[in-house]
Amino acid sequence: MPEIVPPAPRGKDGRAPDVLRPGGWVPMRQYQDIDEVDFAIVGTGAGGGTLAARLAEAGFSVIGFDAGPWFRPLEEFASDELEQTKLYWTDNRIVAGDNPIELGHNNSGKAVGGSTVHFAMVALRFRPEWFKARTRLGYGADWPVSWQEMWRYYDEVEDALKIAGPVRFPWGPPRRRYPYRPHEVNAAGLVLARGAEKLGIKWCPTPLATVSAPRGLSPPCVYRGFCVIGCSTNAKQSALVVWIPRALAAGAEIRDLAMVGRIELGPNGLVTGVHYHREGEWRFQRAKNVVVAGYAIETPRLLLNSACPQFPDGLANSNGLVGKYFMVQSNDAVWGAMDEEIRWYKGPPSLALTEHWNYTDTGKDFFGGYAYMSQGPLPIEFARTLASARGLWGHTLREAMSNYIHMAGLKICGEVLPREENRVELADATDQYGLRIARVVFGYCDNDNRLRRHAVRFMRDALAAAGARDIWESESTAHLNGSCRMGDGPATSVVNPDGRSWDIPNLWVCDGSLFPTVGGVNPSLTIQALACRIADRIKVMAARGELQRPATPPVRTAARAAEWSKL
Amino acid sequence: MARRWFNASPSPCGLGLRSRPRLGGGGQRAGLPTSHPAARSPKLPPPKEGKVSHRTTARRLNKSSALLALSVLTDSSIEHYRGMFSNRAMVLPIIASALTLGISLHGAHDPTPRAHGLRHTVAVGAAVTGLIGGGFHAYNVTKREGRLSWHNLFYGAPLGAPFALILAGTMAVAAEHVRDARDGRTSLFGQPAGPMLAALTAAGLAGTIAEAALLHFRGAFQDRFMYLPVTIPPIAAGLIAKAALEQTPRWPRLTRFWLRLTATLGFAGAGFHVYGVSRNMGGWHNWSQNLLAGPPIPAPPSFTALALAGLAALDLLGPSRHD
């Protein structure tokens, strides 16, 4: 029986795994380290994987690096929670602040395909007004892109992933029909539906990035329910199954088990390439541009760890904003026991949702919004929730767990405000590569807490209206955003609307770190849409010869930074 | 005994696409009960020039209803098993379709030009069961969360399925009425048999097309061939509906062609569905999931059954052809 997690990289020797065929391979173009490729992308998830595909298809030479392994889902994903922790970023990070967040299975993947290998596939668009949250709704910050432009990219991404969504989506402006039809809502989702109908709000089957009908070599979802620990059916349209194969077909190289530890800055103020650790040694890949797409903890960490004399506080950090304005989303939940058998372990965990509180601006004592979704946690996940939320152990815990097939739950994806004090910084401790690890400092503000209280009250009512008893609550967070945010100017952001850093014109960011606000929906669709937009912008800039020429003069001095902070 | 009814005879122009059982094996000697062996004499007057006999048409309708009943029997068994027979009434369509299958096979082998009382009763019972089933299914769809919604149309009890049972019963009833041509004229439900049968065929096709369209829409037409049941049968339905409105059909050859094409499509569809089941995760090895979750193999032959009924209607409407 071959080892389940490969110790040696698979993306080499001119070939890459074809994850859609057991044991299959596809040819892969390979570059040498001394080749100055157009783009070196750090991270191959929702941001990096998408960008790698689109840039390669546009004719650029691209290498995508990922610290994680190149999994073969068909052969290597077991139906076992403990085994599948191999999908997560379990290297250590420090958590601190008033509300230290949990990391790992809820937000951090380590694999080619990034966190999309383990995500819950919820594919939702931002409410249009959120792109101008400050101007239109009076909180947070405005995005430097318009919703109309994003709408086009949402169309593209939904089609690329063949999102399975309801024929009519109840909220937002008119939109193209989802490419595939919705999945059958399981009993857990129908509990949400019942509660919503009793309370008079709309609900719908959740738009999901897993196919409800065959798609190429992907069979339709079999409703096995192990989605967040890895889809062994390959129905899940993760970056591993969608964007990476496209990138390979267009001539990109993907290097798995390649941890980028440092970005090198040249004497002319431009980055020259990345130092990466692979097969036991450090190597250096030259590149004309470097894109950091490691999600909102590893991206600022890499920039900070790449500090050099010209940028003593980290690359692209002359204004000190790298790592700042870090956001998660609140994941408060209510749980209750139903008379009926629910058996929520069947099907994707969130088959029904309501975005009522994302699109309603009255009846709220907080800014922002939240969606809530039905739940379907597997045994270990649920036992942990039960134990930590209710403090149960002993016979009471086993008793409570033995009611597993009658449980139903509702959980929010709740907006958190961008605040400078929430941040990702470097701790003193180092990892196995000798690199300083990240410390994530997070705390909720009053607004965040008012939102959570409102949500829990409402969900309790909804769950009770659906017939649940013995309702209790839990809290947690999900998703990582905002720590290298984009904006209109260098005083208030790290990168410009195209993800290009203000300080270094050939250093880019393309992942959830870009978000100026986080909204009340799961971020993956928006991250991929941004990546498609950035790819198009890069094409335009390349055609105009603007890629090598700095858009704004590079800033290297502390004095300049002080100037900007006064703006 | 079956062989006597199905001996093929050469057609007048020698190009028979299918061998039709000639009346060489049926008929009744005047004065003898049908059960009397001597009554099954081959020496009957030949049919009128160019006209197919009502008994042949009736047997064709029996075959149609047999095929529909088989489809309903298999489909409702699987689907109601999937529904865990949560309502005891869910055994009814299985019983009704099994009985309909039985009487239809019986009728298909029966040359007697008389309606058969028991067959007729079973057929009516099947149609009524289908109607009741339609009510149950409509209730099932609308009582769920979301009421009448696309999601519930996709995943709730299918309205097209009881419709197929109604059709099976109706065709079996039609078979009895058409068979019983004592004074040389046939009527069906108060109307001349030809146009009425053509109209029923058109309606039946329309309902089946709608069901296939709904479920192929649910499947996002992910395979190009899924467009076939919403392109070919509608043309056949249109043509047979047109024939129903005309005294004598203006385009009998064209109509026959499209009906035959539809009939072929029914069997091809079953083949496609077999492929579809194999395309799901685990293929046939995972049959315990994929036979229930995959595309329904017994459904497409409903098109074949209805095409047969349409061809029977054309026989009644005008001069027969063997082209």
Next chain:
Amino acid sequence: MTERNRFPGYSTLAKRDTPSWNAQTRAVVDKRLNDPPPRRFFTQEEWSVLVAVCARIIPQSTQRDRNVPMAPFIDQKMAENRGDGFQHAGLPGMQQEWRRGLTAIDAEARLRFGAAFIDLPAGRQDEVLHMVQQGDVRAPAWADLPARQFFKGRLLIDIVTMYYAHPQAWDEIGFGGPASPRGYVRMGFNRYDPWEAVEHA
């Protein structure tokens, strides 16, 4: 205490050779069941306390062959230093937390009840654990290790994880178990597939 079985006759392991299990799942679960890891990380004393704590957090029947082992897998996690991916600032990290926590639990038992933790009757052991859970601890061995945080975020989490990673625990709660390539067909209220658990109320 007799354990009521809501799903008599149900066994996820019995589906091992059906389409519900695939080769990789069989390999992983077989290894877990047939090849529990040896003690490598904890000292013998720490190990004894750990085993006793596990037995209170997840009390099981005294029939040895039916017990789900948890301690060996916690030991393995510590030995391989395979963390969950985060560490609270101010806490020493999971390996140290367990070592110091187990020592402190034993110290607490000796301080409060005059005997080693493993020598206390079950009721007293539970009392000690409740004290730790509340943070109501007096033994100096706790020092700067916050008892409440250790209990809630480390002890309880690791132990319940290892229990519910075992097929016996899956059977007990009526979980469908491994499901690949075969998933599920019946998704509605009170609906279950023939290969799922049947509940006897």
